[in-house]
Structure formats: structure tokens, C-alpha cells
Amino acid sequence: xxxxxxxxxxxxxxxxxxxxxxxxxxxxxxxxxxxxxxxxxxxxxxxxxxxxxxxxxxxxxxxxxxxxxxxxxxxxxxxxxxxxxxxxxxxxxxxxxxxxxxxxxxxxxxxxxxxxxxxxxxxxxxxxxxxxxxxxxxxxxxxxxxxxxxxxxxxxxxxxxxxxxxxxxxxxxxxxxxxxxxxxxxxxxxxxxxxxxxxxxxxxxxxxxxxxxxxxxxxxxxxxxxxxxxxxxxxxxxxxxxxxxxxxxxxxxxxxxxxxxxxxxxxxxxxxxxxxxxxxxxxxxxxxxxxxxxxxxxxxxxxxxxxxxxxxxxxxxxxxxxxxxxxxxxxxxxxxxxxxxxxxxxxxxxxxxxxxxxxxxxxxxxxxxxxxxxxxxxxxxxxxxxxxxxxxxxxxxxxxxxxxxxxxxxxxxxxxxxxxxxxxxx
Numbered sequence: 001x002x003x004x005x006x007x008x009x010x011x012x013x014x015x016x017x018x019x020x021x022x023x024x025x026x027x028x029x030x031x032x033x034x035x036x037x038x039x040x041x042x043x044x045x046x047x048x049x050x051x052x053x054x055x056x057x058x059x060x061x062x063x064x065x066x067x068x069x070x071x072x073x074x075x076x077x078x079x080x081x082x083x084x085x086x087x088x089x090x091x092x093x094x095x096x097x098x099x100x101x102x103x104x105x106x107x108x109x110x111x112x113x114x115x116x117x118x119x120x121x122x123x124x125x126x127x128x129x130x131x132x133x134x135x136x137x138x139x140x141x142x143x144x145x146x147x148x149x150x151x152x153x154x155x156x157x158x159x160x161x162x163x164x165x166x167x168x169x170x171x172x173x174x175x176x177x178x179x180x181x182x183x184x185x186x187x188x189x190x191x192x193x194x195x196x197x198x199x200x201x202x203x204x205x206x207x208x209x210x211x212x213x214x215x216x217x218x219x220x221x222x223x224x225x226x227x228x229x230x231x232x233x234x235x236x237x238x239x240x241x242x243x244x245x246x247x248x249x250x251x252x253x254x255x256x257x258x259x260x261x262x263x264x265x266x267x268x269x270x271x272x273x274x275x276x277x278x279x280x281x282x283x284x285x286x287x288x289x290x291x292x293x294x295x296x297x298x299x300x301x302x303x304x305x306x307x308x309x310x311x312x313x314x315x316x317x318x319x320x321x322x323x324x325x326x327x328x329x330x331x332x333x334x335x336x337x338x339x340x341x342x343x344x345x346x347x348x349x350x351x352x353x354x355x356x357x358x359x360x361x362x363x364x365x366x367x368x369x370x371x372x373x374x375x376x377x378x379x380x381x382x383x384x385x386x387x388x389x390x391x392x393x394x395x396x397x398x399x400x401x402x403x404x405x406x407x408x409x410x411x412x413x414x415x416x417x418x419x420x421x422x423x424x425x426x
Contacts, residue, residue: 005297006184007421011261012095012249013361014087016061018043018242018348024061025348026090028425035362038374038392040346042226042240047203052210053224055201056242056349058083069156078117078143080245081152084197087247088153091193094426095249096259099158106190106255107161108183111150111197112176114169114352119202120144149197161193169279170311170408171270172196173356174416178268180250190255195247198353209241219315220350229346231312231319232378232389239313242349246357262364263421267297270414279409281318284325287407290415291329298401298417302335305417306399307372308387309359311407313345319382321407326386339387340395342366346376352408359404360418367420372397 018041019025020034025041034041045055063074063082067089074082088109092098120143127135142148150163166176173196180192200209212218221229221238229240251261269290273282295301308326312319326339344358366372375389400420407413 004185005265005267006181007253007263007265008184009251009253009259009261009263009423010248010361010364011251011259012091012097013425014090014094014247016058016083016086017244017246017354018056018058022059024058026061028094032365034347035344035365035373036371036394038347038376040226040229040376041348042229042346044224045201047206050203050206050210051222052206052220053222054226054240056240056244056351057201058244073156076143077152078120078149080113080117080197080199081143081149083199083245084111084149084195085153085156087197087245088193088195089157091247091249096426097249099160102159102161103190104160108164108180108189108192109150109154109159109161110164110166110176110180110192110194111153112166112168112172112353113149113196113198114167114172114200115198115205116146116149116165116167117144119199122202153195168352169410169412170352170355171406171412171414172352173354174268174404174406174414175270175412177266177356177360178270178414181266181268184252190252192250193247194250194357195245196353196357197245198351199243200241200351201243206241217317221314227377229314230377230379231314231343231345232341232375232382232385234380234382236314236316236319239315239345239350242351244348244351244354246354248357248361260426261423262368262425263423264364265419265421267294267417268414269293270412273411273413275411280411281321281408282411284321284328287325287405287413287415288328288332290413291403292332294415294417298419300401300417302329302333302339303337304401306367306397306402307340307342307390308403308405309342309363310405312343313350320384323384323386330386340372341375341385341387341389342373343375344373356406356414359406363402363404363418364420367400367402368424370397
């Protein structure tokens with residue numbers, strides 16, 4: 001194990017995610033319950049001009065009752081900003097921390113997203129059309145720019161710490177964890193609050209994800225049945241876009257004292273594989289190299305892993321890309337043994353800002369509880385998979401490490417070997 005990698009503690013988590021039975025997932029027990037059981041929280045989606053019929057939407061969550069913010073601020077804030085505030089508020093509460101406990105010089109608040117508050121532009125253009133551009137005033141500056149999301153969190157919760165906003169594609173949350181880890185390694189911070197957020201259910205985004213191109217490619221399923229979003233299955237119709245926010249509190253135990261939390265080390269590697277367009281994923285050779293590098297850093301082999309938490313999303317193109325990557329890793333490592341696969345894309349939907357944090361927390365909880373969650377909605381495993389999806393009911397494990405993968409539109413990929421070293425969340 002590399003001595004350079006910091007031992008970190010995940011001491012709190014907060015959620016504003018799609019949940020079961022038409023209500024939002026806002027607490028750890030609900031999160032672990034739906035992940036552990038592989039329960040899909042996708043719900044109906046309708047727009048009169050678009051064919052999408054299901055998405056991971058957050059229902060039953062009211063900012064007025066959930067957030068410690070004045071009504072005027074709630075009314076003027078973006079949905080992404082409010083969701084991020086809700087997740088951070090609950091994460092700090094879960095970690096037993098208040099704003100006064102945060103050292104401004106040693107704490108960072110980091111937000112990651114694919115499009116931050118971009119969906120707000122729909123109402124800006126409507127207002128400009130109806131009342132003129134001057135009627136917008138400061139609205140865009142206050143609530144529409146990318147950093148306005150983390151600004152909403154910091155100002156609303158009176159957090160005194162430095163902030164950072166990271167934009168990216170499907171790997172943005174894991175990439176952000178990679179950057180935050182470097183801040184710990186450099187000794188710049190002792191604590192980080194990392195929040196991933198996206199509201200990718202706006203019509204502009206959905207127009208793209210539900211579009212069928214000339215090649216026949218389409219990202220999202222057009223089915224109205226949540227069970228039809230099936231990563232790792234023989235039958236795949238596409239992914240499900242969604243929305244939500246997830247925040248975690250990460251700490252350096254040596255600097256922040258003896259507190260509850262999930263102790264872990266993370267070996268990360270990020271790379272780019274350019275495809276033929278700005279949103280195309282190139283060949284998977286970079287993922288193969290990244291995985292081998294993270295395994296070498298952890299001084300582990302494929303046979304040491306309890307499971308792989310991967311980036312399949314219910315889209316056949318993405319599934320085949322993963323198959324090629326895993327086959328390449330097997331060949332390069334000379335490994336013919338078992339690889340157990342888990343996946344949460346059909347639980348909450350395919351959401352860039354939250355996806356990597358779902359994988360981080362979900363994987364740590366699986367290792368903590370000795371239970372590999374099923375690959376949600378997988379019924380008949382895809383014959384081309386060089387691995388074994390865990391099916392309904394889950395599977396016991398005594399392992400202490402896992403491989404977490406994220407790769408997607410634009411070709412960026414981040415791979416992480418995570419090692420659980422004890423502890424539990426309150």
C-alpha cells in the first residue's frame with residue numbers, strides 16, 4: 001500500500017435522491033436499503049414534446065420544510081442549488097458538525113455536476129421574452145451560473161470554507177474525489193464536504209438523451225416501465241436520466257480526532273480517450289491502463305477484489321464498452337477467475353453529478369456490511385460479460401476492497417480501487 005495515500009474517514013452523508021414509494025431518499029437507512037435490495041426508484045416522466053417516459057425524479061421533497069432557509073431565498077434559488085443545500089445540510093448534521101466547527105482555512109466545500117444550474121435558463125428566456133431582457137436583473141448571476149450552486153450552499157448554510165466547482169461528464173464525481181484526495185495529500189485541507197448534484201430532467205437535456213441518431217444510437221430508454229432499465233442484462237433498452245444531490249464529509253482522522261465514520265483509502269486514476277465527437281467515448285484501452293495502475297498502487301490483484309461497481313447504465317453501447325474494458329483487464333492481468341459485478345444505475349438513474357458518490361458510499365457500505373448489492377433490474381446476464389452480475393438477493397462477501405469505475409460521454413474515465421479499513425457511520 002502506498003504510504004503517500006491518505007487514510008480518510010467518511011463521517012457523514014446527506015441525500016436528496018429519488019426514493020421508494022414516491023418519496024425522496026433523504027437518509028442513510030433509506031439509501032442503504034434501496035441499494036442493498038437493488039430496488040428501482042425510477043418514476044414516470046412526461047413532457048408533451050418528448051418521448052421519454054421514465055426518469056429518476058425526486059418526488060415529495062419540499063425545500064420549504066426541509067431547508068433552514070428563508071422563503072425568499074428558496075423562491076429565488078435554482079433547484080440544483082436547493083438540492084445541493086439539502087444534501088450538505090443533512091451530511092453535516094449526520095457528521096455531528098455545524099458551521100462553527102469548520103476551520104475556514106482547512107476545510108473545502110466542493111461541488112461537482114454536469115450542468116449545474118443550466119436548467120434555470122428556460123425560465124430566464126421565458127421572462128426575457130415576456131417582459132424584456134432587462135427584467136432579468138441579477139437573476140442569472142445569483143442563481144444561473146455554475147458557481148452559483150456552491151454559492152447557494154455556502155451562503156444559505158453560512159459555511160465559511162473555501163469552495164470549488166468541478167464540471168464534467170459521467171465520471172465527474174469520481175474525478176472530483178480524485179482532486180479532493182490530492183488536496184488532502186498536499187496537506188492543504190483536513191476536511192472536505194463534497195456534493196454532487198444534477199437536475200438533468202429539463203427538456204433541453206432530455207431532448208438529447210431521448211434522441212435517436214442516424215446510427216440508431218439513443219442513450220435513454222423510451223419504455224414506461226422502470227424494470228426495462230437493465231444494466232448487465234441480455235435485454236437492454238437504454239438508461240434513465242434523473243436528478244438529485246448527494247453529499248459526503250471526508251476527513252483526515254489524524255487532524256480531526258477520533259470520530260465515527262468509514263475509514264478507507266482510495267487509489268484513483270483518471271484519463272481521457274477521445275471519441276469521434278465531443279460526446280463520444282473512445283476505445284477502452286485507457287480504462288484498462290487505469291485499472292491496472294490502481295491495482296498496482298494498492299498492491300492487489302483482480303482476485304483480491306470483493307466486487308466491481310461499474311459504469312454500465314442499461315445502454316448496449318456502454319455495456320459493450322465495459323465488456324471490452326473488463327476483457328482487456330483480464331487479459332493484461334492474466335486472470336481467469338471470478339469478477340462479481342454490482343450496479344446502481346437502475347436504482348437512482350444515470351446522473352453524472354451524483355453517480356460516483358453513489359458508487360463510493362454504496363461500495364463502502366457493502367464492504368462494511370459484508371453484502372454485495374445486486375445489479376439492479378438484471379434478470380438474465382448478458383452473454384458477452386466477462387464477469388458475473390450479482391442477482392436479486394445480493395451476495396455475502398468477506399472482502400475489504402472493490403474496484404469502482406466511471407466512464408462515459410466525452411471519453412473521460414476514472415477508476416478507483418477502494419480499501420475499507422474499518423469504522424461505521426453513526
